[in-house]
Amino acid sequence: MEELELLKERILNSDKRAVSRAISIIENGNSVSEKLLNSLYSNIGKxxxxxxxxxxxxxxxxxxxxMTKFYREQGLKVGIIAVDPTSPFTGGALLGDRVRMNQVSNDDGVFIRSMATRGSLGGLSNKTVDAADLLDAANFDIIIFETVGVGQSELDIANAADTTLVTLVPESGDSVQAMKxxxxxxxxxxxxxxxxxxxxDAAVMSLKTILTMKEKKSTDWETPIVQTxxxxxxxxxxxxxxxxxxxxFLKSQNLFEEKRKEKLKTRIKEIVALLLAKEVWNNEREALLDNELNKALKGEESPYTIANKILSNYKQLLTV
Ligand SMILES: Nc1nc2c(ncn2[C@@H]2O[C@H](COP(=O)(O)OP(=O)(O)OP(=O)(O)O)[C@@H](O)[C@H]2O)c(=O)[nH]1
Ligand SMILES: [Mg+2]
Known part of the structure; x- marks a missing residue:
């Protein structure tokens, strides 16, 4: 417990090594990480x-x-979380990232961390947001999540970010594919x-056309296209x-708080689902599932029937 207090103090003092250690604790996802996050929660949101x-x-x-170089010139501290949804053992891509980012990675005001999340319970959103919260508590002004948009990960990122940048390139059809x-x-x-x-230029034009088809009100944010x-x-x-x-814009429309509130709601629901799943899946119910699987395979019972059996078994325990 004392050790946790110490770690907390170091995080609040922007100690990068402490942040790094804390993120590892979060990745392991035990009760210590929950305690740490609880104790830091009043220091986040900036x-x-x-x-x-x-x-x-x-x-x-x-x-x-x-972007990081730019923010650093303004004296802002930047935390970067590279989310890799594809593989826990990525060599090449992340190595490449490190090489491209080494201009900023030796800077004390920059923190870079890759998180591989395939196979982790509850997907990537929860742990990356936890990591971002830590960086927030450690007084990083800007937090950037990078993730390749290949499915679910970009939706999680959009739910974790205040502003989401979608990066496209001129190559034929790319933008249209991405839109789909x-x-x-x-x-x-x-x-x-x-x-x-x-x-x-042509790619920007076609992207503009696609964006104008997006339904919106006159008070909505006018989605810009920036060439870089x-x-x-x-x-x-x-x-x-x-x-x-x-x-x-978000601030002026009072959307900032509203958006964060919406995101928090989604997040708390995810955590509830996670905690529930953890409770349900003990050895007994894992065994029950294995027993029932053959019935589903033969078409004797539907997956819903089996899921309900498992839930009933869990609820029985609650009422005794
Ligand atoms: N010509 C050109 N090349 C660029 C530009 N931006 C990046 N590159 C090159 O494109 C390649 C990929 O860049 P990355 O920044 O690694 O792209 P990424 O989207 O992070 O890649 P993943 O994380 O692997 O999905 C590198 O070789 C860059 O040097 C640009 O504006 N013009
Ligand atoms: Mg990359």
């Missing part, structure tokens, strides 16, 4: 959270690196990166000012 998503190789890390994949719904700002490549060349830094200043505008 950091601005930015999600960066988009197709593989769109330049998300390069962009994050440039549901990225359109979550983008507060679209970034046409690699705008040094041929076809960038992330590896040279071109357009980054403009991108940062769009992020500022979005932040101001």
């Amino acid at each position: 950091a601005y959270r930015i999600g960066v998503t988009g197709p593989p190789g769109a330049g998300k890390s390069t962009l994050t690196n440039q 994949a549901g990225l359109m719904e979550i983008g507060d700002i679209f970034v046409m990166n690699k705008s040094d490549r041929p076809g960038a 060349v992330a590896n040279t830094g071109e357009g980054i200043e403009n991108l940062i000012s769009k992020i500022d505008e979005h932040r101001e």
Whole structure:
């Protein structure tokens, strides 16, 4: 317990090594992590959270690196959480990220952490948000989540971020594909990166057309498209000012609190589901499930029937 107190103090003093240790504790997901998060919770809520998503190789890390440099010049501290939904054993991609980010990674005001989340109970959202909360408590001003948009992960990121950037590139059809994949719904700002490549203007035009089809009210946020060349830094200043505008917009419309409240609600429901699942899945009910599986396989019982049996078994325990 004392050790936990000490860790907490170090986190509140922006000690990067303490933050790193605490994130490892969170990744292990035991009761210590819950205690730590509870004790820090009154110190969070100050950091601005930015999600960066988009197709593989769109330049998300390069962009994050440039944004980080920009924020550092303003004296702001930046925490980066690279969420890897694909593999817990990624070598190449994350290594690449480190190389591209090493301009900023030796800086005391920058914290970078990769979190691989495949197979973790409850998906990635919960633990990455926990990690972001830690960074928030450690006085990081800006938190950037980077994740490749390949399914569920970008939705989780959008739920964790105040402003979500969808990064696209001019290559044919990319943007249209991405739109189909549901990225359109979550983008507060679209970034046409690699705008040094041929076809960038046309890609922006077609993206504009797609965005105008999005249903919206006159008071809604006008989703901008920002052109960047992330590896040279071109357009980054403009991108940062769009992020500022979005932040101001949320504040002026009283949406900021409302959005955070909505996200908190989703998060608490996720935690309840997680805690419940943990309670339900003891050895006895795992065995019950294994027993019943053959019946489902033969078509004798539906998955719902079996699920209800398992729940009844759990509820029985509650009433005695
Ligand atoms: N020509 C050009 N190349 C770029 C630009 N931005 C990034 N790149 C290059 O594109 C490649 C991929 O960039 P990353 O930043 O790793 O892309 P990413 O989206 O983080 O990639 P994953 O995390 O693997 O999905 C690198 O070789 C970058 O140098 C750009 O604006 N123009
Ligand atoms: Mg990357």
